[in-house]
Amino acid sequence: MRKFVILGLIAATAVPGIATAQSAAELRHDRREIREERRDLRHAQRQGDRRDVRDARRDVRDARQEYREDWRDYRRTHRDVYRGGNWRAPFRYSRWNVGAQLRPTYYNSRYYINDPYRYRLPRPGNNLRWVRHYNDVLLVNIRTGRVVQVHRDFFW
Incomplete structure (x- = not known):
């Protein structure tokens, strides 16, 4: 039994x-x-x-x-993976566009998406990182701070 x-x-x-x-x-x-x-x-x-x-x-x-x-x-x-939740950050929401340059406080390791495959995001290249900014996901060049790609309202 x-x-x-x-x-x-x-x-x-x-x-x-x-x-x-x-x-x-x-x-x-x-x-x-x-x-x-x-x-x-x-x-x-x-x-x-x-x-x-x-x-x-x-x-x-x-x-x-x-x-x-x-x-x-x-x-x-699959809401548990893509939930927006209560997202707090020490700065206000900004609508970033491709080509914008971010300050390091916006894309430091605290906001990295360490497992992009879980969210079905493509693998970032060299010196690129997926960064969560409120409910948006940004692909950022961590050397220059430039935004390479933006997915708005990715989390909801």
């Missing part, structure tokens, strides 16, 4: 992790399909058939919209 209880507990903890991996994989698969449809669109444009181009554009637009909705649903179901 004890073995069945332990086996049940193991299964209860493993199954949600498996379901999460499948949904993330499905999103990656959808993104690949959108890329393929874009290639088809470019090919149709080269061929010069207006009807095919119009249909291909509509397909790409629909696929993008569907992907955005799926991504929104994924973030909603």
